[in-house]
Amino acid sequence: MRLAGxxxxxxxxxxxxxxxxxxxQAVGARPLPLEADYGALIAGGRVHVxxxxxxxxxxxxxxxxxxxxxxxxxxxxxxxxxGRALLAYAEDEARRLGLPALRLYTNVKMTSxxxxxxxxxxxxxxxxxxxxxxxxxxxxxxxx
Numbered sequence: 001m002r003l004a005g006x007x008x009x010x011x012x013x014x015x016x017x018x019x020x021x022x023x024x025q026a027v028g029a030r031p032l033p034l035e036a037d038y039g040a041l042i043a044g045g046r047v048h049v050x051x052x053x054x055x056x057x058x059x060x061x062x063x064x065x066x067x068x069x070x071x072x073x074x075x076x077x078x079x080x081x082x083g084r085a086l087l088a089y090a091e092d093e094a095r096r097l098g099l100p101a102l103r104l105y106t107n108v109k110m111t112s113x114x115x116x117x118x119x120x121x122x123x124x125x126x127x128x129x130x131x132x133x134x135x136x137x138x139x140x141x142x143x144x
Contacts, residue, residue, distance in 0.1 A: 001089050003045055003047065008053065012047060016034060016070070018075055019074065023110060032130070036058070050082060054074050057070065057086040059090055066097060068104040087120055095144075101141045102140045122138040123138060123139060125139045
């Protein structure tokens, strides 16, 4: 894992496009990660990528948790544990930052993602409308 740099922006945007475009029909709208400003996120040190760039995770420190804003894996790399490794990395980052938990949200129609997060110890904390989409809010408390 490494922080994405400016030279990675086009590859990051392509990976996100490839990962989230298949969800458009199921969700009925463009998933929010397709709308993000990856230039700004990379400049802010928020985008962490695998090397080679088969997956990425966008992490945003908050007061009481590390927000997992986006997890994306190249579709042809699904089922190889990359998403799980990215989420394990997020746990390590939260601990490094002294944060007691991780939180994330995902579209209610992304049921396979919800199942994955639940299997990794995330619990649903609520549901909310976010930019015209219905989201499941999830949180995982970390042991010190």
